[in-house]
Amino acid sequence: MTVILPEFPESEYKEPFYVKYFGFEIEGGFDSYHRDYSEDEEGREVQNNEYWKHDGSVRCESGVAGEIASPKFRIDRMENFRIFARENMPIEANSSAGLHVHVSFNCDEAYSRCMDKEFFNSFEKSVKDYFLENDHKFDEDVTDRFWARIGNESEYCQDEFCPEYQTNTLWNRYFSSRNGRYTHLNYPYGQHKTIECRLYPSTTKATELINMVEFFINFTNSYLKKIPKRERARRINLNLDDGETMETEVLCV
Numbered sequence: 001m002t003v004i005l006p007e008f009p010e011s012e013y014k015e016p017f018y019v020k021y022f023g024f025e026i027e028g029g030f031d032s033y034h035r036d037y038s039e040d041e042e043g044r045e046v047q048n049n050e051y052w053k054h055d056g057s058v059r060c061e062s063g064v065a066g067e068i069a070s071p072k073f074r075i076d077r078m079e080n081f082r083i084f085a086r087e088n089m090p091i092e093a094n095s096s097a098g099l100h101v102h103v104s105f106n107c108d109e110a111y112s113r114c115m116d117k118e119f120f121n122s123f124e125k126s127v128k129d130y131f132l133e134n135d136h137k138f139d140e141d142v143t144d145r146f147w148a149r150i151g152n153e154s155e156y157c158q159d160e161f162c163p164e165y166q167t168n169t170l171w172n173r174y175f176s177s178r179n180g181r182y183t184h185l186n187y188p189y190g191q192h193k194t195i196e197c198r199l200y201p202s203t204t205k206a207t208e209l210i211n212m213v214e215f216f217i218n219f220t221n222s223y224l225k226k227i228p229k230r231e232r233a234r235r236i237n238l239n240l241d242d243g244e245t246m247e248t249e250v251l252c253v
Contacts, residue, residue: 127216
């Protein structure tokens with residue numbers, strides 16, 4: 001059930017750059033309950049889990065191949081995310097399945113800053129260090145599949161940096177090869193106004209999913225907070241391929 005949250009307390013967040021919302025998609029083999037239907041109080045058929053859908057790219061021996069696409073969580077309600085994760089895990093995860101994390105921001109300036117190659121390179125270095133230093137937090141097969149994904153062994157997760165193409169709605173939706181959406185970091189601004197991390201492997205353990213999602217959020221916030229205030233105050237116009245212009249706001253001087 002979707003939780004209706006109170007208004008976001010903007011005044012409590014002093015930093016102008018901040019991940020405000022996030023969500024995830026986890027692929028794998030799921031218990032058949034997720035895709036089955038039941039009758040509601042009025043006798044209508046409803047899917048048991050509204051967040052589950054079939055995914056043709058996933059292969060599995062156990063359960064039903066598909067993915068859970070979470071609702072949008074607000075950054076100040078992390079426990080809602082953790083509860084949802086614990087209740088919606090696959091029963092099988094393998095090399096065909098990934099975990100994708102989406103983040104969106106409280107201003108377009110933050111989004112444009114994360115389109116920099118420095119952000120991309122810094123994240124790849126940091127996430128490698130994270131898995132090396134925290135291998136005890138993950139099962140060996142999950143760690144192995146992470147290194148396979150970062151090594152370009154998945155066609156759905158390639159080491160390319162091409163945000164100038166990905167911000168365009170049509171290009172991102174229909175193109176999946178070079179300069180498409182299947183990259184370590186994807187920038188679907190025209191579709192979702194999010195940045196998508198596709199680098200993580202799927203898992204059957206909620207603790208592992210939570211660790212990976214929260215690492216990407218924390219890294220992104222930390223990266224943005226290190227930007228000097230004089231740099232934050234600069235106005236940037238990001239021209240998208242479809243003619244739309246994303247004009248940022250001066251939030252701090």
